[in-house]
Amino acid sequence: MTTLPDTMSMIESDIHPAVEGVEIPDFLSESDLPSREGDRIIQFREALREAMAEEMRRDERVFLLGEEVAQYNGAYKVSQGMLDEFGPERIIDTPISENGFAGMAIGAAMCGLRPIVEFMSWSFSLVAADPILNNAPKMLYMSGGQFGCPIVFRGNDGAGGQLGSTHSWCVEGLFSNVPGLKMAIPSNPYDAKGLLATAIRDPDPVFFLESERMLGDKAHVPEEHYFIPFGRARLAREGDAVTLVSFGRPVNFCLDAAEVLANDGIECDVLDMRTIRPLDIDSIVDSIKKTNKIVVVDQCWPFGSVASEVIAQICEHGFDWLDAPPVRVNTIDVPTPYAKDLEYAYLPNPERIATAVRELVGATV
Amino acid sequence: MTQAPAQKHSSTDSTMTSEPSTELKLKWLRDMQLIREFENRTAQAYQQAKIGGFCHVYTGQEACAVGTIGSINDDDPVVTAYRDHGHALARGMTPEACMAEMYGKITGCAKGKGGSMHMFDRPNWLFGGHGIVGAQTPLGAGLAFAAKYEHDVMKKRVDGSEAKKKVTLCYLGDGAIDQGAFHEALNYVSVHNIPVIYIIENNGYSMGTAINRHTANSGNLISRGESYGIDSLEIDGLDIVELYKGFKPYVESCRENSRPGFVDLKTYRYQGHSMSDPQKYRTKDEVDEYKAKDSIARLASQLMESGDLSEDDWKSMQKAIRDEVMSAMQAAEDAPTPELSELITDVYANPEKNLSPQTTYTHGARNPLL
Structure with missing residues (x-):
């Protein structure tokens, strides 16, 4: 056995000091969360938007980038209206260039920003496999605890409705194999809002898997901001x-x-x-x-x-x-x-x- | 979105910086010789199996890292590929932290978790050391994006301090210019006016494949940058004084205009691609031809001719550097290996329960550089 040299010390904090300015919310028990019953019926895509917009209002480090997220208002209208509220410097249209913009966002996250990267489809994330699998989840480890990667990758996962083989990827089996990342996959609008808010606050890379087939699903979603903890079924x-x-x-x-x-x-x-x-x-x-x-x-x-x-x-x-x-x-x-x-x-x-x-x-x- | 007006650059422009001071030249000589000595010892340690894995030494290319990093501010971000010891030392990493990393010791810059190809130094704004060819090029765009975002959007840095106009340097070898990631990065930074300078350390070989065999239009690399609307520059990377005079104003122009850069920095490596390279693809005569133009010897003789360095000064500088590197090796040798408990640390910043079926992640030792 070896020992730590006198010049070095152990990390005492719960959150790794490589990621600064982390605000983990106080998670409520399931029964203390706002009610799932009510008449504020909105779509899944709106619930996602509410989580992002609220976090962006609160924290200037958070920004959204991806294909068609700004002027087009989102290929699937998840980001509708966000360009108007936050402007082109925080809602950023990218070229069709997943490897490039995913890697770019990871570099920004290393510097302490909080990017949300929208993949129009997780199927398209395969051309960005190197940055999202080889960089984001390994940065903290490979740098010996110097650089974290607080980033959210989100988009449509799974069969979208007769899109054929190349556009229907379910990446959860492939990607959840990799240590260093977290993976959230909501099934309904209420959870989508609460889980995405948590994902944005989390200091680790979060892979957030939505479904084109659910974006129009409607349910009661509370107007208030709330957080659903990871790891609680x-x-x-x-x-x-x-x-x-x-x-x-x-x-x-x-x-x-x-x-x-x-x-x-x-x-x-x-x-x-x-x-x-x-x-x-x-x-x-x-x-x-x-x-x-x-x-x-x-x-x-x-x-x-x-x-x-x-x-x-x-x-x-x-x-x-x-x-x-x-x-x-x-x-x-x-x-x-x-x-x-x-x-x-x-x-x-x-x-x-x-x-x-x-x-x-x-x-x- | 419109692009900043084009501004032509070449290393013979009248905008060139004036002759650098003797003090600066002496510092460069020292910094280059430190890298030379360090890499000679690295090769030795590798042959003695003190260092494992893939190891790529920088011998011959010293002027590139020292001259370009010498042209930026201490808090401008830098990111590079796997031939990274020279950049780490030029950026200010201690030889101890760099050598201990390769020895796989807890006192290494990445606590022995990164190795030769993954040198990180947060206090000195070095964001790696990246092992996949070209992978660092989108990351470099992101470092520059973040600085611009802090300056333009947040009006302050993420830690609340003053936001400055920054330039990021992103290094790659000539082999990486063929990677898709690099082209995507070039396109992105030009469209979005992101101030990152891509420095092609063009040593003529992509591992063992000569440049004319691996890339199109190899005699005119800067056309690659220009085709993306990026004002591009070709520089002799073996003459550090000329390099600085051409590069320094280019940096300031990119910084001021918030525009990306593309530099074909012509250089040569004396050793093989990695330590296991028998170098069958080139002749000894070719290597000797470049050694005759050695950047360190050239600067030393310039300083001697100008009367700013005596033979004795140079000898004592070399000896001091040798002692410094030997002492770094000894420190690396003596340092402890990471505790086995370090295997499961630095995986998650927020290590919750049930992240792995196998283990519960924890935090371990604070990085020695922090």
Whole structure:
């Protein structure tokens, strides 16, 4: 064993001193957060915009850049009106040049700014793989704790609706493999606002995965600013027969399936993980202590997917509570097809989830 | 958005800076010789297996880092590629911190987590040391963007101090000019008027591939910068005095006009691409031809001719530098390796629960440079 030289000391603070001016919010318990019920019905995209705009009003270090975010008002209208409020120096249109502008934003984050990088689609982030995977999540480590990278990358993830194979990437399986990054993936407008606000405050690189298919989803979203902590799953529906675990858009498929299953007397716990890294394995284990059966639903391909990781962790932490092998429902292991019916069949749709649950329940009855 | 008016540059412009002071020249001589000595010792230590991994030494190119960094302010950002020991030393990193990093010791500039290719020095505004060819070029744009944002939007620095007009220097080798990331960076900084100067340390080889075999129009690299609307400059990187006289006013013009730059800085490396390079792609005669134009020997003889340096002065300067580097090596040798607990530190700035199925991340030792 070696020891630290006299000239060096240990870091005592909770937040690494490499990132300065960090304001982690005081997180409230789920029951103390503003109500999810109400009549302030807005779209998912508006909820995202509210989180960004509020953080930008509060903190001049925060800015948004990406393709068409400014004058076009956002390819998907997430940033609509933000150019008018914040001006072209903080809402920045970029060339179609993901490698360049993602890397540029990382350099700015190293200097203490708080960039939000919008990828029109996470599919396009693949040409920026080097900066977002090789620089952002490793900067703190590689510099021996001298430079952090407080940045948010956000955009549409997953099948958007007949966009074909190249535009339908689910990057969570690929990217969550990398240590140093955090990954949030909301399933509804309320969580989208609270998680994005937290992502912007967080001093680490956050990969924030939205879905084109959910941007128009409407729900009550409180006007006030609130923060949902990372690593805390939400029990979206309660039951005792089977635990359904998912994140992002497929949470809604799980809820649809659970509704149908309830008609047959099969009641499911539906856990919305909300973040993948950190992953709230504790809530999953709590649920299987009750249900003893689990189905993990994931819109990535099955091989080396997030579902694979979740199931590995279930086996490590909850094996004794299981009455049957854990089941995963992933997208079908092929490139994303164009034809509407094929695309639907490819996704972890409610019918596939319900079938998996019925088989599991049957197998253990 | 409109671009700043074009302003032509060349190293023979009448806007050239006047002759640098003797004091400055003596400092450069010392700084260049420090790098030369340091790199000779680095090569030695590598051969003795004290240093591992990939290791690229800077011998022959010393005037590039010393002359260009000598033309900017202490708080202008600098970022470079993997052949980075020279830039680190020129920027003010201690030889101890640089050598200890390569020895994989906790007293290294990155606590032994970065190695030869990843030199970082925050107090001296050095943002790495980056291992992937060309990866530093968008980062350099971001460093310059941040300084401009602080100056123009925030009207103060992120730490509340005064925001200045800054220029960022981003170095790359001639091999990196073929990378897409570099072209994306050039395009971005020109469209957005970002004051970063891309300095191509053109040593004629992309690893073992000669420049005429790896890039188009290789005799006219600055056309690459000009094609993006960037006023570009070609400089002899072996003559530090001429380099400074051409580069210094260019820096000030980029700073003042908030415009990017592109410099073809012609140089030569005496050693192979990395320590494991047998150099079959070039002749010994070619290397000798460049050694005859050595930048350090040239400056030393200029100073001797002008009567500002005696043979004895030069010898004692070399000896002092040798002692300094030997002492840095000894310090690196004696320093402790990182505790195994350092394996899981500096991964997250905010290490929450359940980030990994394997471990709970923590914070470890504060970086020795901070």
